[in-house]
Amino acid sequence: MDIDVFAHGIVAGSLYALVAVSFNILYRPTNVFNFAQGELVMLGAMIFASLTSLAGMPWFVAFAATLLAVGCIGLVEERIAVAPILARSQTGTGWVITTLATSLIISNLVGRFWGPDPILVKPPALLSMDSLDIASSRISSYEIALVLLTVVLVAIVERVYRTLKGKAVMAVAEDREAALLRGIDPGSLGRWSFFLGAAFAAMTGVLAAPILYASTSLGPDLLLKGFAAAAVGSIGNNRGALIAGYVIGVTEAVGASLLSPGYQEAVIFMVVLAVLLLKPEGLFGSPNARTV
Amino acid sequence: MKATVSLPLLSASNVDAGYGHVRVLENVSIDVRQGRIVVLVGRNGAGKSTLLRALSGLNRPTSGKVTFDGSDITTAPPNAIVKAGLLHVAEGRRLFRRQSVADNIELGRYGLRLTEQDHHWRVECIHQLFPILREKMELPAGSLSGGQQQMLAIAQAMMREPKLLMLDEPSLGLAPVLVDQVLAAILTLRAQRVAILLVEQMVERALEIADDAYVMQNGRVITSGPAAEIAAGAALHAAFMGEHGAPHHSEARQGRP
Numbered sequence: 001m002d003i004d005v006f007a008h009g010i011v012a013g014s015l016y017a018l019v020a021v022s023f024n025i026l027y028r029p030t031n032v033f034n035f036a037q038g039e040l041v042m043l044g045a046m047i048f049a050s051l052t053s054l055a056g057m058p059w060f061v062a063f064a065a066t067l068l069a070v071g072c073i074g075l076v077e078e079r080i081a082v083a084p085i086l087a088r089s090q091t092g093t094g095w096v097i098t099t100l101a102t103s104l105i106i107s108n109l110v111g112r113f114w115g116p117d118p119i120l121v122k123p124p125a126l127l128s129m130d131s132l133d134i135a136s137s138r139i140s141s142y143e144i145a146l147v148l149l150t151v152v153l154v155a156i157v158e159r160v161y162r163t164l165k166g167k168a169v170m171a172v173a174e175d176r177e178a179a180l181l182r183g184i185d186p187g188s189l190g191r192w193s194f195f196l197g198a199a200f201a202a203m204t205g206v207l208a209a210p211i212l213y214a215s216t217s218l219g220p221d222l223l224l225k226g227f228a229a230a231a232v233g234s235i236g237n238n239r240g241a242l243i244a245g246y247v248i249g250v251t252e253a254v255g256a257s258l259l260s261p262g263y264q265e266a267v268i269f270m271v272v273l274a275v276l277l278l279k280p281e282g283l284f285g286s287p288n289a290r291t292v
Numbered sequence: 293m294k295a296t297v298s299l300p301l302l303s304a305s306n307v308d309a310g311y312g313h314v315r316v317l318e319n320v321s322i323d324v325r326q327g328r329i330v331v332l333v334g335r336n337g338a339g340k341s342t343l344l345r346a347l348s349g350l351n352r353p354t355s356g357k358v359t360f361d362g363s364d365i366t367t368a369p370p371n372a373i374v375k376a377g378l379l380h381v382a383e384g385r386r387l388f389r390r391q392s393v394a395d396n397i398e399l400g401r402y403g404l405r406l407t408e409q410d411h412h413w414r415v416e417c418i419h420q421l422f423p424i425l426r427e428k429m430e431l432p433a434g435s436l437s438g439g440q441q442q443m444l445a446i447a448q449a450m451m452r453e454p455k456l457l458m459l460d461e462p463s464l465g466l467a468p469v470l471v472d473q474v475l476a477a478i479l480t481l482r483a484q485r486v487a488i489l490l491v492e493q494m495v496e497r498a499l500e501i502a503d504d505a506y507v508m509q510n511g512r513v514i515t516s517g518p519a520a521e522i523a524a525g526a527a528l529h530a531a532f533m534g535e536h537g538a539p540h541h542s543e544a545r546q547g548r549p
Contacts, residue, residue, distance in 0.1 A: 167395050168402050171388045177350060178386035182448060183374035183403050 004138055005257045006250060011143045011211065012225075013249020014150035018204040019226025020233060020241035021157055026074075026197035028236055029172045029189040032082055032095045036103035037201050038223025039110070042216060044070050044202025046110055049119040049214035059124045066206055067199040074198020077102050078191055086190075090176065103219070111216050118215035129210055142210055149207070154242045157200075169193065173236065224265075225252075228272045234282030244283060247271070299362070301326045301487050302347070302378065302456055307356035309346035315354070316342040318511045324456060324504075329478065329488040331498040331519060334508035334531055340491040341383055343508070344458050347489075348380035349373045361455060375403065377455035383464065383491075385445040389434030393425060396433045396444055400451030418447040421477055439470030446477060456487040463494050475501055495532075499523040507531045 019041060026034050034040075044066050051062035081098035088094075123129060123142040131138035160166045172179045172186045179186055205218065212218060229248050233240030248268055255267030275283060300323035310316040316339045324330045332340045345351040347358060349370035358366045360378050368376075388396055397415060406414070419426040422443040428436060433444060442462050449457055459478070463471040471494065478488055479501060492498035499505060502519035507527050515527035522528055 164398060164402060167388075167391060167399055170391060171399055174388050174390060175386055178382065178388065180350065180370040181348060181374065181380050181382055181386065182399050183371045183452070184399070185369070185371045185403075 002257065005253045007139045007143075009250030009253030010147055010246055011139070011249070012252060013229075013246040014147050015204065015208050015211075015222065015245075016225045016229040016248050017233075017242045017245025018150055018153065018207065019201065019222050020230035020245060021154060021238050022197050022200040022204060023226060023230045024236050024238055024241060025157070025200055026193050027230075029169045029186060029193045030082065030086070031173070032086070032099070033235075034077070034082075034194075034197065035096070035099040035223070036077060036081075036106060037197075037226065038219040038221070039103045039106040040070055040074060040198050040201035041205040041208070041222050041226075042214075042219035043073065043106055043110060044205025045121070045209040045212075045214035045218055046114055046119070046205075046216070047202070048206040049121045049209055050114070053119055053121055063203075063206055067202050070202030070205075071195045071199035073106075074194045074201075075191060077198070078194035082194070083187070083190075103223075107216065107219055114216065116216060118213035118217075119209075121209035121214050123210040146207055146211070150242070150245075154238050157238055165189070225268065228268060232272055232275050232282055234284040237282070237284045240282060240284030298325070300324055302358070302360050302489070304343075304347060304353075304358045305356055307343070307346055307353045307358065309342055309351050309353045309356075311342075311351065316511050317346060317353075319356070320508075320511070320513055321356075322506050322513065322516070324487050324489050326455070326487050327482060327485045328503040329482050329490060329501055329519075330504045330506070331490045331492060331502035332506050332508060333492070333495050333498065333522075333528065337510075338508040338531070339511040340508055341460055342511075344380055344382075344460050344489070344491060347373075347458065348378065350380075371403070374452070377452065378458070379449040379452060379454040379456070380458045381445045381449055381460065381462070383460040385438075385441045387433040387441055387444055387448075390432055392430055393433055393436070393444055394429040397425075397429075397447055397451060400448030404452060414451050414453070418450055421450075421480060422447060422473075437470075438465045439467065439473065442466065442470070442474055443477070446474075446481075450481075454486060456489060457481060458489040458491075460491045461493055462490070463492060463497070471497070495528070496523070 019037065023033065023037055026032060047069055048062055048066040051057040051065060052059060081102050082095050085092050085094040085098060127142040127145050129140045129142050131140050161170060168179065168184045169189050171182070171184060172189055176186050208218065225248060229241050229245040232247060233244030248271065251271050252264045252268050256264040259267065302324040305321045307320045308315060308317055320343055332343065334340055342351060346353045349368055353366055357364065360376055363376065365373050365376065388399065397418065424440055425443060425447060428440065433441065436444060462474050466474065475497060478490065482488060490498055490502065499519045499522060505519040505522040506513050506516040507522060508514065509531045514531060515522065515525070
């Protein structure tokens with residue numbers, strides 16, 4: 001097997017892991033699985049592409065503006081599509097439909113506004129998509145940076161959960177009512193998590209754009225594979241999501257090279273099904289499981 | 293203790309509360325004065341836990357009024373009630389079992405700005421009262437014994453230096469020596485001017501340490517008064533015997549030494 005196949009699997013897997021982490025950020029305090037997450041990734045890529053490639057804004061300014069804008073959209077989604085349902089019943093599952101509806105609305109509006117053509121996005125200064133010929137691999141400096149950055153980002157997110165606010169999020173995830181009795185306001189943590197989870201999704205879109213191009217088709221693809229990474233890595237577990245992202249990325253790349261690119265998604269979901277059949281809670285246990 | 297008549301710290305008047313359309317509490321009124329231990333006794337299903345839940349904002353009263361420390365908290369959200377200094381240690385402890393003892397204690401002060409020194413001092417107070425917790429700081433809360441978990445739950449509340457601490461069945465499932473420790477801790481807290489509202493299945497033990505008592509039956513308060521009088525009176529007997537006069541309830545049996 002070609003080392004290149006493996007390397008590209010890790011690159012793709014890093015993106016899936018980032019999508020999975022953005023799912024987890026939202027899921028922990030709310031127990032809501034946001035089906036619009038893929039479209040928020042896509043929206044991040046599209047807004048960023050427009051601001052840089054079309055409007056010529058500097059990389060970092062566009063990056064900050066994109067995260068802020070999509071974070072606010074996440075907050076609006078929480079207020080309109082999620083909070084009213086959870087207010088009626090904490091265990092209600094109506095959010096399955098409302099977040100899916102949000103996903104369709106974003107997808108359709110973006111399609112109308114930007115059209116179907118992919119937009120080329122250049123990597124930030126000092127990095128490029130040109131392949132470096134190291135060890136017969138055609139990986140680029142940007143892709144190496146992305147893989148490293150993903151590991152750093154997962155470490156940062158995990159570090160945030162070691163702060164008092166983060167511990168409070170974990171407390172809400174474990175026992176919402178018990179958290180209320182300690183003066184924790186789960187509603188406020190939920191809103192913050194929607195903002196940050198959406199901003200994280202947008203960042204994933206920005207990081208993916210130089211590799212995958214910014215296009216409206218980005219959403220459903222990353223939603224499915226990000227979901228697969230979150231499920232295989234145990235929902236709520238970010239380190240698990242990182243490893244599972246690699247597993248899925250490499251499986252996809254190897255599957256495509258051994259069989260044919262047409263089968264790559266089938267191969268991924270065979271792996272996901274096999275893992276979930278053997279370990280329904282995912283490979284890395286669930287931090288939300290009650291041990292009584 | 294001051295001789296002047298002061299307003300009670302907590303005052304619930306004519307409170308109705310329940311779950312969904314099921315009304316559990318009917319017209320319940322209780323007062324808790326500063327630095328007093330008040331015990332709620334009654335059979336299972338009498339509405340004791342529901343009353344605590346109504347007071348801490350988990351089950352908002354459907355009618356009536358609750359005031360705490362001079363402000364109306366009838367419709368306040370639980371986090372605001374906690375912030376005001378009314379802490380509720382729920383039945384079954386409800387700790388964050390996957391987080392460490394140290395993290396659980398730290399979560400006890402969530403949203404409270406404390407100086408490093410203050411924080412250190414409060415943790416030190418907790419360790420003084422419950423020395424066993426000092427040794428277990430890095431272990432997950434779920435690995436503690438029932439008695440240690442109860443201590444940790446009280447410790448969490450102590451991080452806020454509450455004005456009133458409500459304890460729901462703190463002795464449930466504990467070995468006798470640990471029950472003694474928990475009751476001793478309650479007395480220590482009273483000595484620090486913390487008011488205690490106690491729901492307890494060990495009725496006689498609770499009445500021994502309490503100042504005041506309320507007897508509940510079928511969602512109502514049937515009698516109240518100084519704990520010693522209640523312990524000697526007939527109402528308590530009636531509450532536990534039920535209408536048919538058979539002492540079939542575990543609470544009544546466990547209440548006897």
